[in-house]
Amino acid sequence: MASPDKQISKNHHFGQSLKHAMAGLFGVYLREGNFRRESLMALFVFFCAWWFKVGRFQWFILLLAVMLVFLMELWNTIIENVVDLVVGQHFDVRAKRIKDMSAGAVLVASAIAVVCGLYVFFPPLWQLVTKWI
Numbered sequence: 001m002a003s004p005d006k007q008i009s010k011n012h013h014f015g016q017s018l019k020h021a022m023a024g025l026f027g028v029y030l031r032e033g034n035f036r037r038e039s040l041m042a043l044f045v046f047f048c049a050w051w052f053k054v055g056r057f058q059w060f061i062l063l064l065a066v067m068l069v070f071l072m073e074l075w076n077t078i079i080e081n082v083v084d085l086v087v088g089q090h091f092d093v094r095a096k097r098i099k100d101m102s103a104g105a106v107l108v109a110s111a112i113a114v115v116c117g118l119y120v121f122f123p124p125l126w127q128l129v130t131k132w133i
Ligand SMILES: Nc1ncnc2c1ncn2[C@@H]1O[C@H](COP(=O)(O)OP(=O)(O)OP(=O)(O)O)[C@@H](O)[C@H]1O
Pocket: 034, 076, 080, 087, 088, 089, 090, 091, 092, 093, 095, 096, 099, 100, 103
């Protein structure tokens, strides 16, 4: 039987699948600087949500926005790794196109997250500003 590190057969139970999925997530966190920066940003957003005491619906919007960005960053990392696996260290126009499109998808997700952030934080921020002036 293959050692657990070199397993290539299907996972046998949910615990094993979960362990590999968590290892995948942790690996992305360790290797991808963007993923770590986005995690910090998410913590800051959640802190602001707690500070402004936003409502349940607003929390829901923020959680979805943050998860969308994480999901797209994961997807981008997957695409980059698959492209590197296929192309290796060679310049390839199609590899460039695929990687750039994938990065573009992260950009779109980030823009959606910014819109969600504005929807949630603009009213309390505006209230704060009008209180001061
Ligand atoms: N094999 C290749 N052939 C052609 N262009 C490539 C190749 N590999 C990378 N590139 C170009 O270099 C850019 C950065 O490469 P890559 O996506 O691997 O780095 P990254 O820093 O992890 O990117 P990101 O900031 O999107 O996470 C790509 O968007 C693409 O334009």
